[in-house]
Amino acid sequence: MADNERNDASFEEEDHRVAFIFNAPNQTLDSPQASKLSGDAHPAKRRKTTKAEQQETEQADSSRLSAAGTGTTFPVLFNGAESLEAARLRRELFERSWPVLEGRIQRVLREANTNTLDEVSSFLQQAAETETDKLTAGFIITGPNIASQDLLFEQLAERLRTAAQARFVRLRAAEAPNLKAVLKKIIRDATARTADEEEGVDVDVMTQGGRKYLDYDLEVLHVFLKNQKQQQHQRRVVVAFQDSEAFESGLLTDLTALFHSWRDRIRFDLLFGVATSVELFQARLLKSTARQLYGAQFDVVQAHSVLETVIRTAVAGTQATVRVGPALLRSLVERQQDQVAGVQMFVSSLQYAYMCHFYANPLSVLLTDAAVLQRREGGGVLQPEHIQAVRTLDSFQAEVEAAVEARQLGHAQSLLEDDDYLVARIREQGQKRREYVLQLLRSLHLVVSSGLSSASFTDLYTLALSSGIAISQASGTVPLEDAIKRVEPDEFLALTTRLLSAIHTGSPDLGLDGWAAAAEDVVLSLTDLRDEVEGLIERSKSNNSTGGPNKPRPTLKSKYSAQSRILRTTVVAQKVQLSHDSATLTDEDKAYTAAIDTLYALLHETIHCAPAITDAEHNLFLHEAWFIDTTSTSSSSSASLFRDIFVPRPGATFARALARPHDYLGCACCGRKKRKGRGDRASGPGLGTVLGTSPATAVLHQLLLETGALVNVADLWTAYSALVAKQGQSGEDGEDEDEDEDEGRKRELLVGFYRGLAELRVMGFVKGSKKKVDHVAKVKWL
Amino acid sequence: MARKKSATEAPALRASRKRDLSPDPYDIPEENETPKRRKRSEATVAVAADGSDGDENGTIEASNPTIQLTPAKRRGRPPKSATAGTPKAQATTPKRRAQKPLAETPIRLNGTDTPSRRNIADRSARRKSARALIDRVIGGEVSDDEVEGGDIAREIYESSEEEDEEVQEEVAVGEGEGEEEEDAQEPETPSKTPGRKRRTTTRKRSPTPPRDLPPHEQYFYQNKPGLARTSNNTLSSLNLLTHDEYFTIIRQLKDPHAANVTSLESFHAESFPQWAFELSQGFSTCFYGYGSKRRLLHNFATYLASQDPPTQKIVIINGYVRTLTQRDIISTLASALPSSSSSSSSSAPRPTTLQSLLTTLSSLSPPTITLTILINSIDAPPLRRPALQSLLTHLASHPAIHLACTADTPDFPFLWDAAQRASFNLLFHDCTTFATPAPCELDVVDEVHELLGRKARRVGGKEGVAFVLRSLPENARALFRLLVGEVLVAAEEGQGGGGQPGGGGGGDEEMAVDYRMVYNKAVEEFICSSEMAFRTLLKEFHDHQIITSHKDSIGTELLSLPFRREELESILEELTT
Incomplete structure (x- = not known):
């Protein structure tokens, strides 16, 4: 405690400031860093569930090296034995592979909205030409996900600014509590100039003829638009309500009425982002308001089809250097559906998967060009550690076992003993991977373009990765046999034509070129x-x-x-x-x-693909270098890593910290009686291992768990002091203390009690209660 | 009553009754058998039981006569108490009990008195629930959904019971005696018995809740009506801590876990490169978990600064500072940017709005600078305002701005909606530190006193004031000294009114001084020359919450200091020395 106080003194002045620029102190870091350099990994961390074990240990070991070494590279792995080059190479590989994908994804996302954009802008254009005394309103059905609306409205703003020469104002319900605020925002945004416009109008607009307009007076906007000495239609202002359901309907009514009354001076066009349906939205408006609107409805491409395209492009496509495994992909897709998360979330997860792979997997260097994959002595990057690591892989073991079974004992022995031989195999691996992926994608593409299977691409892809593709009815994973055999003659022609064109053109989505040349005989047949x-x-x-x-x-x-x-x-x-x-x-x-x-x-021959990893036989050699999956590494840790990183469970975390502080602290005093009796797994928070020696907040939290909804603080204090005092005395000394000392001890306990109570309050566990004197109410049941 | 017959029936009946009791998920199933409980119920009933229920069966019916504990009632129901004493006599066939209540209860209730409309409504609800309870007893089997329904039924039954008690007594008294009446009363007695019984049990059961309940069950268990019984003890005997005492003690106190906390922190520190990498990839990071993460974030800032100093600016925002405003944040961020001498407008003032800040940031021509914003306690009350959060969202979505924040409460994810979450692009890390919050983060004494409904005092007592004053100019200090002096004088004069020290709000308000008077004195002492300057000085005090002002009934502005007398005296002492 005392230590902390003293350390705090160093940045005390900054404590009370709202914000300040951080200037790195010249003196080196204090205690945590120092102990970090010397200290071993703490036992407590082993039990942390939030991080993948592999990553955890590797980082732990390596961070000090990276801290000391170059700033921009990844930390050095292999317990510090990895060469800086290899680490740099991993970073390079990451920087080469991810941005490509990201660019493609962004393009996909933007393209997804093109239709809507065209429709909306042409509608507004048309509406501008027709003379009507109604306000033009576009209802854009965006679906329930407000996260994805941002991009759409951003694109709309861009488009309309350039194409329709209109001022574009985006409104979100959170920023628009009342009419005044909305008007202020509209005026501010509409009069804000874009970078290329001339400046300096602002001041005289606001104060025309010595009078100053109120900043929510639409006259300001009117004057401003008049001053813009440009064409007539520059007077248009497009107001977009991004989440129109969240707006108060009274506010919408007022605004509409106001806009309508200003129609002769400023031309307002409205855009509503509607999550549900236009009917429901209209039901919220007054009839008179609805009558002032003249609108059309636009549909946006639904999220799941966008997701499908993203998966085709970024996960399955040939451009993806790292394969996301079936289990992980499935869990990501499920999360998208369960949590109505935006596509952006999926993209972020994908990015994070890439980051993890290159950051923490030393074998990711194997993804580089074959030329560099030489042993270090030969000028390459492969160190003895890499080779050793390869030999520990599951897929290596499978390869050797398969070789032994096939009586290729020489091959097996060389793999095990001859480093150069192994390096040569490793070098071949890149080609093999490409072949595998190509075969996989071609088969998939044929299945999809045959139109015989009703499964979605994502399902097919995960299926293909996890159990391969085979089309026979009895044993295949994609049973197309019956469908093919029952085909009608006309359909037969169409089918062959589709397949042929699929082979000729490939799939731009997947980054798959036509492979007619490679599959000449198939094409011929x-x-x-x-x-x-x-x-x-x-x-x-x-x-x-x-x-x-x-x-x-x-x-x-x-x-x-x-x-x-x-x-x-x-x-x-x-x-x-x-x-x-x-x-x-x-x-x-x-x-x-x-x-x-x-x-x-023929199709049976052509459309087939082995699963990437299932068991010993179907274990692609060295797939660990380019495959990220939850099942491939340790069973569930990496799944939970992904879940917790993006969707935290703070409730559980806090409850755990307070119920079992020993898990984190790993101290000697609190860990004595842990884990006994039933339910010792991560179970109900009631089963804590809180003892008197635990931090005060944990003790209080424990006591709080045992009370009812209303807590008498006086009793809580009695219980607390009894519990803690007992512990303290038995631990410290047996001598009988005199009154003063006893009183002093009591006050110390009280300090702990205060602190615990204050922390619990700040964390929202208790709140004051007016029901009785000195009572608090429980507000959280974790 | 045929004793022979009932003797055979009794076990079955008992069983069904018990089933009636146990479906409550929170009840300990064997509660009827626990000796402690029996003793208790017997004790309450001792008078009425007349010692006649010495046998085992007595327990079930035993609490039935609790009503009769009131002497008034007793005279009306001698035969009943007798039957209660011999429970077997009451044990009739289930069928009979089923039919009687359905047919008779309503008539009887309506016949005896003319209840108010509300009473009728209550009673009909109660009747229905009673019927449900009885049906269930007879139906024997208890399925899962019945359990819930049954609980509600019983709940209704019980809640109205108390109000109806009086009426019921009258009813009971007014009823005739004999075999037939006995039967007629049946519907009431048995169904009431379990209800009564249960209530006494819930009230007197040991306060330790059943273990292993999932949190939502805990919630319902603990919010059961009637359970919120607490003792009447108060903290009045306890001398509450003052800021001074708190800080004196805590300075001497040694945290037994200090070493563990440090090692936990250093464990987190090992992830610094990872976090930095995440930030560089356009993610924002959020560190959550129990314990103060201020030091961790500070160390992280140091680490970041050590990485690539030239292109990186780090701004730390302390979310817990109560006076936090949007303007503060923006102006600090703006000042962190290199002065835009290279950009076109030479006289460009410091950006004051978010938009201008972001455009400045984007337009910086020299190879991009990264602005790293580290936020302490993003979920602290001052930062919880939607406007501030949306400001942060906008900041975070700018590519040149990296944002890392810490969160201290378990509920922080509710701060953001899906759109905000998407633009933050957050990654979450469990950073439980167990570190003690610094005094600036958490004002322990005030928090507790506010929690207890005592008047809280801001700015960490006299030390806080001293700290604030140290940062203010000389004349501000002089003004505060003057103010303290005046307030003390006013308090001296108003002593007759008797503001006890520590007495809370009342005492403080008496120690107020007239604004005009203070101003005049300040002018006299050359502390300030104009009212404007005077106001400015006061504003500073207001910002630090070391003075409060309010208007009295006539509209005179009064200034007061939110400190106790002793504190004021020691402040004055410190100021004058």
Whole structure:
């Protein structure tokens, strides 16, 4: 305590200032830093659940090195053995891989809104030309996520400023408590000049002819717009209500009425961001207000489809250097849906995954060019530690085991013993990874463009990563077999055409180029099949026409098609005869059946992909270097890392700190009796291990847990002093203290009690109660 | 009553009654069997029980006659007490009990008195709940949803019970005697019995709540009506701490966990490079967890400053400072920016609005400067205002501004809506430090006194004043000395009124002085020359909350000091020396 006081003195003057510029003191840091340099990792941290273990230990060990060393690189891993070059390389790799993706994502996000933007601006343009005595209002249905509205309105502002030469004012309900404030904001924003405009009008606008306008007088705006010696339509002001549901309806009514009355002088156009529906929104307005509006409704691309595109681009696309594993991706997508989070949140999580990977995984250097992947002696970056680390990997073990099983003992032995051999394998790995990803994406692309599977891309992608792609009906993960076999002749043609064009053009979203050259035989067979079936259709048609009207036959069919098993009903001499139709396959039908079989075989061959990691067999060698997943590393820690980093659970954290201070402090005094009896896992906060020696706040919190909703502070004090005093005495000394000392001790306890109570109040656990004297009310049940 | 028959029925009935009691999730199921409880209920009933219920079965019916403890009632119901004494006699077949209440209760209640409308409403609710309770007893099986419904029913039943007690007594008295009446009374007695019983139990049960309840269950358990019973003890015997005493003691006090706190802090310090990296990637970071994180943030600032000094400016905002305003923040940030001599407008004044600040920041032509804002206690009350939060949001979303903040309360995520959260782009780190909040962060004594409804005093007593005055010019100090002197004199004169020291609000208000008078004296003593200057000086005091002013009934402005007399005296002493 005393120490703290003294240390505090160093920056005491700054304490009471609202804000100040921090000037680094010349003297080195005090105690924490010093002990950091000497001290080992504290035991308490091992139990912290919030960080991935791997990352945690690595950082812990390395931070001192980075603190001492160069500022901009990543900390040195391998317990400090990693070379600075390797660390720098990791940083470079990160800086090379993430911004590319980010740029693409931003483009996707902006493009998603283009349609809406076009519609809105053309609507406003049209409205400007038509003469009406109503206010133009655009209702933009944004969906429930207000976080994503920002980008949309930003783009709108940009667009309308340039295209429509209008002043754009964005309003949010939080900034607009009342009419006056709204008007002030509108006037301020509308008269604020953009960078290229000339300055200096402001003052004389505000004080025209010696009189000063009130800053919420729309006359200011009027005068300002008049002074802008430009075209007529410069007088337009677009007011956008971003979250119009959050506005008070009275305020909206007032504003609309006001704008309407100013129509002859200033032309206001309104835009409403509507989260629910226009009907609901209209129901909140007065009829008379609604009558003053003339509007149109615009839909924004819904969040989930935007998310899908982002995933295609940034997660699945070829540009992504690091693969986000299925479990992590699924949890991220689920979070998006559960918490109605914006796409931005997903992007941030993705970025964070990249950051973690390059920051804390020393093997991420393996993602660099093969040329650099030399052993250090050969001028590369690979150190003995890297090689050693590779040998500890699961995928390495799987590789060796597979080699042994395949009786390639030489290969296995070399992997284990020969460093150069291993380095060569490592160098090959980049190519293998690219091949794998390409195969994966091509297969996926074919599945998607075949149009036979109804699953969303995200589902398909996670499925492909976790269990591979195979289309056979019985065992495949994407059972397309039946769908292919039951295909109609016309559909058959369309399908082959779609597949062919998919192969030719690739997918710009995924960053996948056409691979017709690489898959020449596939293209050839597909074309052949298509031609053949075309011919068959022709022939069966001509057969039909020649066959005469007495044999009305359906067109081409296969033995798989549903009609083949149809029951025929024939009335012969007034008796009904039932007969199966199966025997009536013509030669063309048989040929068509064969074509379908060929197609299936071809697709079965083409569309397949091994899972990235499942078990020992399907463990891609060195996938650890480019794969981030929750299951691949330690089971759940990295999932919880992601959850807690973005969506904290402060309640649980505080409750834990107060209920089991030993978890954090790791002190000798409070840890004695911990974890006994039932429920020792992270369980109810009631089961704390708080003893008298624990911090006062923890003791009080514990006592508070045991009380009812209303707490008598006098009794609380009695209980507290009894609990703590007992502890203190048994710990300190057995001698009987005289009155004064006892009293002194009491006051010390009281100080602790005060502090605990004050902290609990500040943290919002208790509040004052007027019900009884010296009582407080409990406000938090954690 | 056929004793033979009931003897066979009794166990079954008992079982069903017990079931009636236990579905309450908070009740300890065996409560009827606990000897302590039995003793208690027997004690309350001792008079009425007449010692006749020495046997086991007595417990269930035992508390039934509690009503009869009032002597007035007793005379009306001798036969009833007798039956109560022999519980087996009362144990009738469940069927009978089911039908009777349904048919008879309403008639009887309506017949005997003419209750007010509210009474009727209450009673019908009560009747329904009674019926529900009885149905359940007879139905035997208790499913989960029934449990809840049953509780509500009982709750209603009980809540109206007290009000109805009087009426019921009359009813009971007015009723005839004999076998038939006995039956007619049944619906009331048994259903009431468990209710009564339960109430006494909840009241007298040990205050230790059932363990292992999830928090929401705890909430409902602890907010059960009737449970909020606390003793009438007050802190009057305890001499509350003053600021002085608090600080004297706390300076001597040694925190046994100091070493652990330090090591915990150093553990967090190991993440500094990671945090710096996160900041550099456009994230904002938020450190939450129990304990003051001010030192941690300070160390983080030191670390950041040591990283790349030239392009980085660090501004620390103390969210806990009560006088915090938007203007303060913006002007500090503006002053952190290099003077924009290179930019076009030479005479550009310091940016005073957020917009101008951000445009200045964007327009800085030399390779971008990063402005790192570190905020202590972003969830402190002064910073909780939506306007300030949206200011911070705007700041954080600027690419050249990095923002890291600490949060001290468990509820801080409620500060931001989804849009704000998105523009903050926050990463959260658990930084539980267990460190003691510094006096500037948390005014312990004031907090506690406010909590207890005592009048709180701002600015850490005389030391706070001394600190404030040290930073003020000479004439401000002189004015304050004058003010203290005047107030003391006024207090001396008004001693007859008897403002006890420590007596709270009343005493303070008597120690007020007239604004005019102080001004005149100040002019006389050449402390200030104009009223304007005088006002300016006072404003400074106001800002630091070392004076308060108010108008009395005639409209004269009065100045007073929010300190006790002893404190004032010691302040004066310090000022004059």
